[in-house]
Amino acid sequence: MRVKFWGTRGSIPTPGRHTLRYGGNTICVELRTDAGQRLILDGGTGLRGLGRALLQETCPLDFHILISHTHWDHTQGIAFFAPMTCPENRITIYATSGTDRHIEEIFAQQMDYANFPVSLEERHGQVVFREIGEEEFIIGNIRVQSCFVNHTILTLGYRIHCGNVCVVYVTDHEPFAPSLYRSDVTDPGLDDIVHAGDRKHVEFLTGADLVIHDAQFTAEELVNRRGWGHSSLEYAVEVCVAARAKQLALIHHDPDRSDEELDHLEAAGQAYARQLGSDLRVSAAAEGMEIKLNETVEELATPGTAQAASVEARHHARILVVDDEPAMVQYLTTVLTRDGYEVLQAMSGYEALAVVREQSPDLVLLDVMMPEMDGFQVLQELRASEEFRDLPVIILTALTAEQDIVRSFEEGVTDYIDKPVTPAVLRARVRRWLLSRDNR
Ligand SMILES: [Zn+2]
Ligand SMILES: [Zn+2]
Incomplete structure (x- = not known):
């Protein structure tokens, strides 16, 4: 070649x-x-x-x-x-x-x-x-x-x-x-x-x-x-x-x-x-x-099944935004509605779990540091349930320490983004997980 x-x-x-x-x-x-x-x-x-x-x-x-x-x-x-x-x-x-x-x-x-x-x-x-x-x-x-x-x-x-x-x-x-x-x-x-x-x-x-x-x-x-x-x-x-x-x-x-x-x-x-x-x-x-590059002929393997079945973006996907800061919730809502998503909002961990159960979003953007119930506890609850075990959850946090990232993946998070995030990166990462939600 x-x-x-x-x-x-x-x-x-x-x-x-x-x-x-x-x-x-x-x-x-x-x-x-x-x-x-x-x-x-x-x-x-x-x-x-x-x-x-x-x-x-x-x-x-x-x-x-x-x-x-x-x-x-x-x-x-x-x-x-x-x-x-x-x-x-x-x-x-x-x-x-x-x-x-x-x-x-x-x-x-x-x-x-x-x-x-x-x-x-x-x-x-x-x-x-x-x-x-x-x-x-x-x-x-x-x-x-x-x-x-x-x-x-x-x-x-x-x-x-x-x-x-x-x-x-x-x-x-x-x-x-x-x-x-x-x-x-x-x-x-x-x-x-x-x-x-x-x-x-x-x-x-x-x-x-x-x-x-x-x-x-x-x-x-x-x-x-x-x-x-x-x-x-x-x-x-x-x-x-x-x-x-x-x-x-x-x-x-x-x-x-x-x-x-x-x-x-x-x-x-x-x-x-x-x-x-x-x-x-x-x-x-x-x-x-x-x-x-030296090529030797080898039998061409038959292609495996596609890892991500759909390339059709979920135009009307429903995304839950969880953050205790109202300004952040508003900012994320503004960014995500540009892509035509329906945005649900929660200002606490308890509220987030209630919204997930009632409205079954396609993806959750989750803050970590929140009073009473933090993002990790929300994640644990979701992963412990049969219904939401595979729900894409992206942690979006100001915590940038290595151990926080490591812990998040150990707890079963889908993706981890640290704040501040640009609107472009956020849109790309969200779209990526909506396209292949079973690819955690
Ligand atoms: Zn380029
Ligand atoms: Zn480029």
Whole structure:
């Protein structure tokens, strides 16, 4: 398999003398198997160059583009993808919608008359949109698993298998907790990961030959950029080491990062992996860079059943907000009603349990520190009952200590978010759990 980077930048294209070597185009990665099958990961402005290169090949071509999410730095190249103008070509775009709109509608809007001169309908190539969630599917001789990651809108990471080769692509993902491992353990393993979301993330990366991972910031920079939905270099290295991945390509470079700074980042990442006792190879992805991975043919396993059955967001889902501070209840209600949810409110633990029993919400957002009955007691009551054992409960709290996060998962919470939370992150996390409520 051959992996080629056509765009490596995050957020916005950054042409100029300071980005000549690593490139200024936004994210686009091409995977080509030894059998000649092709997958495209994201459609940032780098997709334009890939499209021009593909014009040299004879029609008809069959393209599969896996989109992580619909932010413009991952989709802006779609309108400029030249193979889309050839009637014989067939293009399938896989994506998840972070809103109630279907993905076709979101892409059509990008090419609306006010934004672009040629509409999606006027394109001659056959374009098919496939809206996906967390699932497993086959494209030719490639097996793809998708997994929700932690961003400001619903975002998918992809785990791609072909023969014996495994490539994982994760961009626009923020660590769930400030540190990966519990600090009270000397030789930490998978069970010592603080947040269940980070543990699932490591599992998703397990044994990969190549992980292409967001590393927009350093750990120091990330402290003041929590809620922006991105990883640090250190986190990217730590999760790859924990997952025993062989190679890491850093991507989604910050627009302010110069070539020299990226050289330093690459060296720092490599040194950090060594410090952790790993022989993980670390490189900063550069436009035009190619990575070859040795493929041996293996029987393609039949896909498992989809892990998350539905990608239809529950438009009219009912969400219970529990907090003893009226201003917080009001704030959360305002944010959630933007997505059309019905919001129920409770100002105490007792009230929360009564509302759950009477009105059976689809999801609960639960504060911890409340007088008389705190969030942990509410959670215990819910998990002890047959009826609400699997009800998604997200703790939303000002408690950020590691032991509070660990305890919450031990008590059976679905997710843990610390305050303050941005409206975008809250909407993404809530939608994620409404889509796969049995995935705790
Ligand atoms: Zn991005
Ligand atoms: Zn994004």
